[in-house]
Amino acid sequence: MSSFAENLRAAMAERSLTQAELSKRTGISKSFISQYLSGKFKPRDDKLSALAQALGTTKGALLGYESRSADGVENVASGIIKVPVYSADDPHNAWGEEYAGAEHGNYRFYICRDDKNRPFVMFGDYLLVSVDEIGPTGLYAVVKEGVERVYFREFSEPRREANELGLRIIGRVCEIRRKMT
Known part of the structure; x- marks a missing residue:
């Protein structure tokens, strides 16, 4: 299972979003996004929802609980x-x-x-x-x-x-x- 910071970074890169752009889309300050990316903090549930929506993904994918295979099938982490x-x-x-x-x-x-x-x-x-x-x-x-x-x-x-x-x-x-x- 990958870390939240890694998953957030990957989702941003996939959509070519900067911290400033993600901040505008979510209403989350750039400093908080920076702390999420550094692995210092994980967001509260409401912020996690805003991030997932802005990035076109799910909370589970950002948290590393799920992923999608090439054929679109959802995989949930063991346990x-x-x-x-x-x-x-x-x-x-x-x-x-x-x-x-x-x-x-x-x-x-x-x-x-x-x-x-x-x-x-x-x-x-x-x-x-x-x-x-x-x-x-x-x-x-x-x-x-x-x-x-x-x-x-x-x-x-x-x-x-x-x-x-x-x-x-x-x-x-x-x-x-x-x-x-």
Whole structure:
């Protein structure tokens, strides 16, 4: 897997873009772009999206998670998978995709859309859920029958406690990504 700085440099060279031109296209200062190219920093998600769009590529390609072969087939790095992202408010319509470090399995990201799940989960957190995985104590994504919303609950005995509360377990939360603003 190549570094972000290498991939950014290559994408700029492929399109014959200077730092100043990329800065104009993205609204990212030239000094930040210089720091990205030196490998000093990686951009936040919003800046990464702007760079990918301006360069006509994907966030995954810039991060080195994916590449395209000569025949246009997408290759994703080993141990990295694309996972659909859903809002906890609308668990049936995917908003997009994120990358996660996992080999195989059925995963979903849910974006927490309220502050009712504290202290573990905050508004805007992305929770990676291993669908249908029910194990020991942990944080789980659940739904209440008849309610079109995903909640997150800590259980010490998941099956028993969810049953007592009338909740259906979607799966175990295996990662929480807190988006920094």
